[in-house]
Amino acid sequence: MKQSIGAKPLAFPTPTWVVGTYDMNGIPNAMTVAWGGICCSNPPCISVSLRKATYSYAGIIENKAFTVSIPSEKYVKEIDYLGIASGRDENKFEGACLTPVRSEVVPAPYVGEFPVVLECKLLHTLEIGLHTLFVGEIIDIKAEESVLDENKNPDIEKIRPIIYDTGNRSYYSIGCNIGKAFSIGREC
Amino acid sequence: MKQSIGAKPLAFPTPTWVVGTYDMNGIPNAMTVAWGGICCSNPPCISVSLRKATYSYAGIIENKAFTVSIPSEKYVKEIDYLGIASGRDENKFEGACLTPVRSEVVPAPYVGEFPVVLECKLLHTLEIGLHTLFVGEIIDIKAEESVLDENKNPDIEKIRPIIYDTGNRSYYSIGCNIGKAFSIGREC
Numbered sequence: 001m002k003q004s005i006g007a008k009p010l011a012f013p014t015p016t017w018v019v020g021t022y023d024m025n026g027i028p029n030a031m032t033v034a035w036g037g038i039c040c041s042n043p044p045c046i047s048v049s050l051r052k053a054t055y056s057y058a059g060i061i062e063n064k065a066f067t068v069s070i071p072s073e074k075y076v077k078e079i080d081y082l083g084i085a086s087g088r089d090e091n092k093f094e095g096a097c098l099t100p101v102r103s104e105v106v107p108a109p110y111v112g113e114f115p116v117v118l119e120c121k122l123l124h125t126l127e128i129g130l131h132t133l134f135v136g137e138i139i140d141i142k143a144e145e146s147v148l149d150e151n152k153n154p155d156i157e158k159i160r161p162i163i164y165d166t167g168n169r170s171y172y173s174i175g176c177n178i179g180k181a182f183s184i185g186r187e188c
Numbered sequence: 189m190k191q192s193i194g195a196k197p198l199a200f201p202t203p204t205w206v207v208g209t210y211d212m213n214g215i216p217n218a219m220t221v222a223w224g225g226i227c228c229s230n231p232p233c234i235s236v237s238l239r240k241a242t243y244s245y246a247g248i249i250e251n252k253a254f255t256v257s258i259p260s261e262k263y264v265k266e267i268d269y270l271g272i273a274s275g276r277d278e279n280k281f282e283g284a285c286l287t288p289v290r291s292e293v294v295p296a297p298y299v300g301e302f303p304v305v306l307e308c309k310l311l312h313t314l315e316i317g318l319h320t321l322f323v324g325e326i327i328d329i330k331a332e333e334s335v336l337d338e339n340k341n342p343d344i345e346k347i348r349p350i351i352y353d354t355g356n357r358s359y360y361s362i363g364c365n366i367g368k369a370f371s372i373g374r375e376c
Contacts, residue, residue, distance in 0.1 A: 001332065001333055002305070002330040002331060002332055002333075003330065003331065003333055003336075004328050004329070004330055005328075005329050005330070005331050005336070005340055005341075005342070006328065006329065007231070007232050007325075007326050007327055007328055007329065008232050008326065008329060009226045009228070009229045009230075009232040009233070009234075009326070010226075010232075010304075010306075010326075010329060010342060011203065011205070011225075011226050011234055011256065011258065011306065012203070012258050012304065012342070012344055012347050012349035013201055013203050013344075013349050013351050013362065014203070014225060014226055015199065015200070015201050015202070015225070017199070034226070035225060035226045035227055035228070035229075036225045036227075037199075037202060037203070037223060037224045037225025037235065037237075038197045038198075038199050038202055038222070038223045038237070038354070039223055039224075039235065039237040039316060039319060039321045040197070040223070040237060040316040040317045040318060040319040040321070041197045041223075041317075041318050041319060042197075042317050042318040042319075043195070043316075043317050044195050044196050044197040044198075045197070045316055045317070045319075046197075046199055047225065047227065047235065047321065049225075049226070049227040049228060068199065070199065070200050073366055076366050076367045076372065077367070077372050077373055077375055077376055078373070078376060079373070080367065080369055080370065080371065080372045080373025080374075080376075081373030081374070081376035082373070083369065083370065083373065084370055084373050084374065085373075095376060096376055097376075116198075116200065117190070118198075118199065123316070124314060124316065126312060126314055126323070128227060128228040128231075128233055128311070128312065128323060129228045129229075129230050129231050129233070130228060130229050130230040131227060131228040131229060131230075131233075133227045133228070133235065133323070135314070135316060135321070137195075138195050138196065138197070138198075139195055140192050140193075140194065140195055141192070141193050141194065141195065141196060141198060142190040142191065142192055142193070143190060143191065143193050144189065144190055145189055145190075145191055148191075148193070149355075149356070152193055153193075153355045153356060154193070154198060154200070154355040155355060155356065156200055156201075156353040156355050156356065156358075156360065159200050159355075161200035161201050162366070163201055163351065163362055164369065165344040165365075165369075166226070167337075167341045167342040167343060167344050167347075168337070168341060168343065168344065169368070169369040169370060170344075170365050170366075170367065170368055170369055171365070171366045171367045171368075171369060172344065172362050172363055172364065172365055172366060173362075173363035173364050173366050174201065174351055174360050174361075174362065174363050175360055175361035175362050175363035176360065176361050177353075177358050177359070177360055178261055178264050178350070178358075178359050178360060178361050179264045179265070179268065179358065179359045180357070180358050180359075181268055181271070181352065181353075181357040181358055181359060182268065182271065182272055182357060183268065184264065184265050184268045185265055185266070185267070185268025185269030185270070185271065185272050185273075186268075186269070186272065187265055188265055188266060188268075188269035188283060188284055188285075
């Protein structure tokens, strides 16, 4: 039996990603987001949504670029901090003891410690309401060799990404492989 | 040590959601997507990206509405089937033995068996490339009573949503709670 719970920004799962930008003085900034997703296969694009009030918003507008750094679960405290503090008040990379690395392909920094990083050029800006959706074209992906499988594909079980739970505002790890896509559905 | 793996539509985690639409004859259709995410808190909005060639694309354009049904992991075969077959060739609800339920608030059907359903009115359409990004305003959410906690919040551990692994094209379950958001980062 289903019941109405009203109009809310809830969905399961949502990601936990860190958006990297430079501010107008070239200071690296980083902000955790859960509002985002892959949004195009060709050109490969990812979207992230930020409030206009955030310091990272200005950084994206300024440089027309951003990175998306994908954390491992062992960085759960760091990413929570990056979602609480503001780059307006402090250097968040320093506060989190994380290393800003300048992307070679876009004017934005990424988190050196995180296993997978998407370097993005701003392609579209869509004002929706409280949040603005930024579409970034993925110019390159950098991955730690330790999370790549034999085919040079990132291995989710080695990455151990973090899931954000919109229902109870918590973080979750990934669980088990439960089936091969474009395959197990053929048994239906 | 990071290495370049090129520009690809990869990120971790990505969701596994089923987009529900009516076709021009009022036949319910359903399609599994992994390209999507919450994109605004107020008004609450979710985005999904579809190729123009899909039958669901036409359904969204026709009705200016869609639903997002969130599956439990026990429906992994069904959602894989809904990502393989096309509503152009067959009635996919029938093929998957799932029940189309007409939303009372938008002209779109949802999956009766799935625990959480978002009913969305089309707000924006953004052509990106191979995929078109649709922003839907969440008009209401319906949830099974069995997945709600004492505060009427959906409980992710009862929902057991499915994660799509873009690296190896597999499905994953969720794992453990690894921390409270807007809280554990204060220890940094």
